[in-house]
Amino acid sequence: xxxxxxxxxxxxxxxxxxxLVGKWLVRRLPSGELLRLRISETEAYCGEADTACHxxxxxxxxxxxxxxDAGTIYIYLCYGMHWLLNVVxxxxxxxxxxxxxxxxxxxxxxxxxxxxxxxxELNRGSICGDELWIEDDGQATEVETDKRVGIGYASxxxxxxxxxxxxx
DNA sequence: TTAGTGATATCC
DNA sequence: GATATCACTAAA
Numbered sequence: 001x002x003x004x005x006x007x008x009x010x011x012x013x014x015x016x017x018x019x020l021v022g023k024w025l026v027r028r029l030p031s032g033e034l035l036r037l038r039i040s041e042t043e044a045y046c047g048e049a050d051t052a053c054h055x056x057x058x059x060x061x062x063x064x065x066x067x068x069d070a071g072t073i074y075i076y077l078c079y080g081m082h083w084l085l086n087v088v089x090x091x092x093x094x095x096x097x098x099x100x101x102x103x104x105x106x107x108x109x110x111x112x113x114x115x116x117x118x119x120x121e122l123n124r125g126s127i128c129g130d131e132l133w134i135e136d137d138g139q140a141t142e143v144e145t146d147k148r149v150g151i152g153y154a155s156x157x158x159x160x161x162x163x164x165x166x167x168x
Numbered sequence: 169t170t171a172g173t174g175a176t177a178t179c180c
Numbered sequence: 181g182a183t184a185t186c187a188c189t190a191a192a
Contacts, residue, residue: 043187045187052187053187054187057177060176060177061176061177062175062176062177076175076176076187077173077174077175077176078175078186078187078188079172079173079174079185079186079188079189080172080173080174080175080186080188081172081173081174081188081189082173082187082188082189084187084188086187099187101187108188108189109187109188110188110189111188111189120175148187149187150186150187150188151187153185153186153187
């Protein structure tokens with residue numbers, strides 16, 4: 001098992017999103033217990049030019065994290081009850097991120113975070129730290145693309161982009 | 169299909 | 181200050 005480092009995340013978000021499929025998301029609980037889930041679905045949100053990206057209207061208190069350097073964790077509360085997990089990619093000051101949408105045995109971004117006890121406390125943390133990280137088992141994976149979901153507010157053009165990546 | 173839930177952004 | 185909106189889920 002190889003732990004993914006800064007260099008992995010310091011690349012264009014489309015590439016990172018694709019490469020994260022099939023990797024292992026590892027969570028260390030305060031109790032010390034380790035939980036591992038295999039990532040089965042991701043989505044890329046590619047900066048201010050992408051109207052589906054939270055940062056497309058510019059910097060706000062909430063999107064500030066997206067402007068941080070690669071490997072920063074971006075977590076926010078959706079619909080008042082679901083924590084969604086993202087990882088910042090690319091250069092600092094370039095607000096792009098990858099949403100971890102699902103793992104094997106944990107379909108849906110909200111369920112995934114619930115299963116791993118992930119909450120807003122981890123927001124702004126590092127994905128290379130000791131609370132949450134991602135490992136590569138070296139196994140080859142087949143990835144298929146699809147349209148992103150839940151972004152009806154974005155431009156038609158952006159809604160049609162195949163920026164969702166799934167384990168085949 | 170629809171209700172539930174609360175932070176955030178945007179508008180007074 | 182108020183309200184509209186949301187990268188969702190569970191129950192029916």
